[in-house]
Amino acid sequence: MAQLFKRWTNKIPIAVVAGVLLLVAGAIGFFAFFGSPRYTDVGYRPMQPLPFSHALHAGDLAMDCRYCHHAIESAAHANLPPTQTCMNCHTLILPQSSRLMPVHESWGTLRPIAWTRVHLLPDYAYFNHSAHLAAGIGCFSCHGNIAGMTVVTQSQPLSMGWCLGCHRHPEPNLRPAAEITSMTWQPDADHARFAAELAGRKKLNPPQDCSGCHR
Ligand code: HEC
Ligand code: HEC
Ligand code: HEC
Ligand code: HEC
Ligand code: HEC
Known part of the structure; x- marks a missing residue:
């Protein structure tokens, strides 16, 4: 066979x-x-020129984010504070501390402190802080609990899929304007109604088309 x-x-x-x-x-x-x-890049936490702690300043001392990042509600980019802002307190508080040497040096030489960037999008992606804050998205949604960090660490991927995930369905991340910088605010049981009302009143329309973020 x-x-x-x-x-x-x-x-x-x-x-x-x-x-x-x-x-x-x-x-x-x-x-x-x-x-x-x-x-x-989640978990990225570069070395900084001096041990500035958000956990101390924004956590224990409860300073509002906007005391230092004051341009954030009016500009696309958040400013880092100028040395002057640190000197408002540190001319009197711990003026002899060796950890503050780079601050005093910057004050003397008029050269800004060379902080290392943590969060960074590629140039071809357009992002604007003020538009998000005005819409009712808090720092916490994108940066995590900064007021609990001794060293700033990236907590979200900042990838295109991550941006689009919220743009398709932003409601869970919407909060009242007064709570924008809060690290402890929690949505209540009635959140869905609050979010729908806010989205309707502000006519929120997060872009999902390519030209919205690649302009
Ligand atoms: C006393 C001033 C001060 C306050 C208050 C403050 N920051 Fe900052 N922030 C800084 C400085 C200085 C840096 C740069 C050094 C660093 O990254 O730690 C920074 C860096 C950051 C970065 C990282 C920037 C990057 O390079 O990507 C984020 C995000 C941030 N701050 C968010 C916040 C939030 C949210 C709050 C409020 C909960 C806050 N900050 C309060 C001074 C401040
Ligand atoms: C919708 C998400 C989102 C929210 C809300 C948000 N950030 Fe950011 N943040 C980003 C992204 C994305 C970057 C990187 C931007 C870039 O590279 O152009 C960034 C960068 C930064 C930087 C570095 C400087 C800059 O602008 O690139 C600081 C400081 C900062 N954020 C602070 C804050 C603070 C303080 C708040 C709340 C008041 C906040 N952010 C709210 C997403 C967000
Ligand atoms: C509102 C007042 C205030 C401002 C503004 C401020 N700080 Fe501070 N800072 C403090 C206080 C209070 C302490 C804690 C002092 C203590 O431990 O006795 C501190 C502690 C520190 C320490 C720790 C010093 C050590 O020897 O332990 C560093 C570093 C520091 N700050 C850096 C900065 C930088 C950088 C800025 C500007 C971006 C800044 N601070 C702005 C109040 C301030
Ligand atoms: C947690 C939710 C959330 C995340 C994360 C988020 N967005 Fe948005 N974004 C919104 C909302 C809500 C609006 C609507 C604002 C409006 O319609 O007024 C918006 C609006 C925008 C706009 C149009 C407004 C403007 O600035 O012209 C751009 C562009 C944009 N987002 C880019 C991005 C990019 C890029 C990322 C990721 C790096 C991102 N967004 C991440 C919620 C988010
Ligand atoms: C909500 C904002 C947003 C929209 C809408 C958007 N992108 Fe992106 N895109 C981004 C961001 C932010 C990055 C950078 C991601 C990173 O660094 O990981 C990116 C990266 C890219 C890249 C580089 C490759 C990659 O995946 O990292 C390409 C290609 C791209 N986008 C194409 C598109 C196309 C095509 C569309 C329309 C279908 C689109 N994007 C819509 C925010 C957006």
């Missing part, structure tokens, strides 16, 4: 198994890399 299958066809199952294994390994590698903090 003629053989229906040639002898080499015995190897097909092995080849299929090997192929599937390779694919699985590839997929794991793909997600391990592209989903990892290294790719998404």
Whole structure:
């Protein structure tokens, strides 16, 4: 009787198994890399020229974010505070502290403190702080609990998928204007109604088309 299958066809199952294994390994590698903090930058916390602590200033001392980042509600970019802002207090508070040396040096030389950027979008993506704050999105939604951080750490991926996730469905992140900088505010049981009313009144319309963010 003629053989229906040639002898080499015995190897097909092995080849299929090997192929599937390779694919699985590839997929794991793909997600391990592209989903990892290294790719998404979540957890990024560069060294700063001096140990400035948000946990102390914005947490324990309860200073409002806008005392230092004062331009944030009127400008696309949040300013970092000029040395003058630090000197408002540190001419009197701990003037001899070695940790404050870079502040006094900057004050003397008139050269700004060289802080290292933590959050950074590529140039081809357009972002505007003031538009988001006016819409009722708080710092917490995008930066996490800054007032609990001794060193600022990136807590969200800032990827396109992340932006779009909120743009498609911003309601859970909407809060009253007075709570924009609060790190402890919690939505109440009636949040859905509040959010729908706010979105309607402000006619919120987060862009989902390419030209909204790539202009
Ligand atoms: C006393 C002044 C001061 C206050 C108050 C303050 N900040 Fe800052 N902030 C700074 C300084 C200085 C830096 C730069 C050094 C650093 O990254 O720690 C900074 C950096 C940041 C960054 C990172 C910027 C980057 O490079 O990406 C974020 C985000 C931020 N602040 C958010 C907040 C929020 C939210 C609050 C309120 C809860 C707040 N800050 C309150 C002074 C302040
Ligand atoms: C909708 C998300 C979102 C909200 C809300 C938000 N930020 Fe940001 N923040 C970002 C992104 C994205 C960047 C990086 C911007 C870039 O690279 O152009 C950033 C950057 C910063 C920076 C660095 C300087 C700059 O503008 O690039 C500071 C400081 C900062 N944010 C502080 C704050 C504070 C304080 C608040 C609340 C009052 C706040 N942010 C609210 C997303 C947000
Ligand atoms: C509203 C007043 C105020 C402002 C403005 C302020 N600080 Fe402070 N800072 C304090 C107080 C209070 C302490 C804690 C003093 C203590 O521990 O006795 C402190 C502590 C510090 C320390 C720790 C010093 C040490 O030796 O432990 C550093 C560093 C620091 N501040 C940096 C800054 C920088 C940088 C700025 C400007 C971006 C700034 N501060 C703005 C009030 C302020
Ligand atoms: C937590 C929610 C949230 C996140 C995260 C978010 N957005 Fe938005 N964004 C909004 C809302 C709400 C509006 C609507 C504002 C309005 O219609 O007044 C908006 C509006 C905008 C606009 C139009 C207003 C303007 O500035 O011209 C741009 C552009 C934009 N977002 C870019 C981005 C980018 C880029 C990111 C990611 C880096 C991002 N957004 C992340 C909620 C969010
Ligand atoms: C809500 C804002 C927003 C919208 C809408 C948006 N993008 Fe993006 N896009 C971003 C941001 C932010 C980045 C940078 C992401 C990063 O750095 O990881 C980006 C990155 C990209 C990149 C670079 C590759 C990558 O994935 O990092 C391409 C290509 C791109 N966008 C194309 C598009 C196209 C095509 C559309 C329309 C279908 C679109 N974008 C709509 C915010 C947006």
